[in-house]
Amino acid sequence: MNNKWLSGLRIRKFTMLSLTLAMLISLLAACSGGSNESAEKRVLRIGVLYGGSDNEPYFRQQYTDMYEMMHPNIEFEIVGALNYDDQRFEQTDPSKPTTQPDPYEKMKEMLNGQNPVDVVVLDYNMLRRMTQDNLLQQLDPKVTQDKFDLSDYVPTVIEGIKAAGDGNLYALTPTFSSSALYYNKKLFADAGVAPPTDKMPWSEVLNLARQVAKGEGEDRKFGFTFSRWQSDGFNDTQVYSQALQLKMWDEKGEKMLVNSDQWEEVWKTVSSLYKEEVVPTQEFFNKMYEKQSQSEPGVNDPFYGDLFIKGKVAMTIGDYGYINELKRAQDNAAKMKDFEPVDWDVVTVPTHPNDPEVGGNIYLSQLMGINAKAQNDKDAWEFIKFTNGKEWAKLKSRSVYEMVARKEFLKPIGGLQYNMDAFTSLKPLPPTSTDADKLFREKPGIWEAQQPGYELFQEVLNGKKTPREALTEWETRGNAVLERLKTNPNGGEGEGVGGKPMPLD
Known part of the structure; x- marks a missing residue:
């Protein structure tokens, strides 16, 4: 092949690449204000809950790389309140009780230290506490x-943020996640x-579920599920009670709160759904899995256990990302x-x-606020404006999960x-001013007080106890656990079945 032709091809490619880069640089300069911006190098420190070798590159890719390209005079430092690598590789002595760090206190240290961060990234549960502790700058005057334009x-999003700041803005978030009630048009x-x-x-909604639930045996069409995956009645009561903000125990973890009229109504409601087979029972799942195990070899079920996508459930609660699975099912139906x-x-x-x-079912997990003690609050606000601006939203709108x-x-x-x-019109549950996770750190064994609930709810389903009788017994057995935890916070004498739960808040 002619060397001159190859040389000319290389020159043309280099020229095109140069033109492309020149156009990109011009575009970025136009977006950032070009020569109007000071050439002075400045550091913007961003505080996140978890740092580490994996988390920092991801955060930079998601939020700071583009801004840094557009603002070459800004250098980002990402600071983690907790280092995930430390927790992952730390060797602990099994003979000694482990002490979990308090995430909120670690965040406060990052905001109040000798070299405080300028921007803090936090989740919704921390926002109320930070505003009450005067750790964040109010953003309304800057807006x-x-x-x-908001x-x-x-x-x-906006009303949820204001609710955590007594009607004022102390943070903004470019993205959020939400859930909705999916329903099968044909079954209705x-x-x-x-x-x-x-x-x-x-x-x-539950009345509608009762009306559309029909059929017998494996042909049964159910009216509702609390999630797209198999669950059990006790966990369903936890989901149902969350919107009522019911508590299992008091803020100090010293007294059970389950023996109440509200909890009784929750247990009555959920147990009736199982008894009437409005929701799928454990017996139905057992028979379904047994039949699937006997199916001919080589037959793959890509939607194993998902009854809504199989057309067997009229309504279910699912997150925004569930739409992708429904679309994949439609695209590959043939x-x-x-x-x-x-x-x-x-x-x-x-x-x-x-x-x-x-x-x-609404989550605001990437809230960005400005530290009340920020050393560079001007650049902090410019960065928050950028990540919450229309150009950024247009770019992020391509996501299929958030x-x-x-x-x-x-x-x-x-x-x-x-x-x-359906995903955007309801406000999130108002945040509490208490730290629900704190009890699980100070009293790791507190989950044992929840354990009797699994067994007792099953006795309600079997007709051995009324909801009130079961809740009364749960109160007694739970209080015994809480009393024991006063001298042995790690527990170890728990009863019942089921895995260690996460804090409901």
Whole structure:
């Protein structure tokens, strides 16, 4: 091949690459204000809960790399309150009780130390406590001064943030996650029942579930599940009680709170769903798995255990990312024997009458605030404006797992048509001012006080006890555990079955 031709090809490629880079640099300079920005090198320190060799590169890729390219005079330092690598590789003495660090206290140290961070990234549960402890700068004056447009922010996000700051803004987040009530249009049409609507109370949703539940044996069509995966009745009571913000024990972990009229109503409601087979029972799952194990070799079930996608459940609560699985099922339906894709839509998760504007499945996990003691609060605000601006939202709107906070760029996934407002119109549960995780750190054995609930709920299902009788016994047995924990916080004499639970808050 002619060497001159190769040389010319290389020159043309280099020229095109140079032109492309020049155009990119010009675009970035235009976005960042070009020569108007000071050339002075400045450091912007960002505090996150977990640092480490894996977490920092991910955070930079997600949030700071592009800003750093557009602002070459800004250098980011990512500071972790807790180092994940330390916790992962630390060798502990099994003969000694382990002490878990307090995440909130570690975050406070990062904000109040000799070299405090400028921006702090936190989750919703910490926001209320930080505002009450005067650790964050109020953002409302900055929003007003810069005329930063928040008019198209999703109500779920902006109202939820304000609720944690007594009506004021102390943080902003570019993304959030949410859940909705998915429903099967065909099952409702076949039953001649009107489908659910937005902000429908729990009582009405469960009444609909009873109306559409039909059939016998393996042909049974169920009305509802609390999640798309197999669960048990006791865990369902935990999901149902969250929106009511019911507690199992008091803030000090010294007294059980389950023997109450509200808890009795929760147990009555959930147990009746199982007894009436409105939700799938353990017996149904056992028979289904037994039949699947006997299926012909080589037959793959890509939706193992997901009854909604199989068309056997009329309604289920699922997160935004579930849409991807439903779309994959639709796109690949022809490849699967006897599979019919679900014709579905969504409405808001069920609400409780005491506050029909609030839902329990909304998460604001990447909130960004400015440290009250920030040494570089000007650049901190510019960075927060950038990550919460329209250009950033447009870029992030391509994600199929998280939602952007600006409504203008919220579009249905893959060209599908569904009720997007179902994910955006309810406010998150108001945050508490207490640290629910603190009890689990100070009293690792406190989960043992929950254990009798599994066994006792099963006795309710079997008709051996009424809900109130079971809750009364749970109170007694739970109080015995809590009393023992006063002298032995690690527990070790627990009873019952089931895994160690995570804090419900």
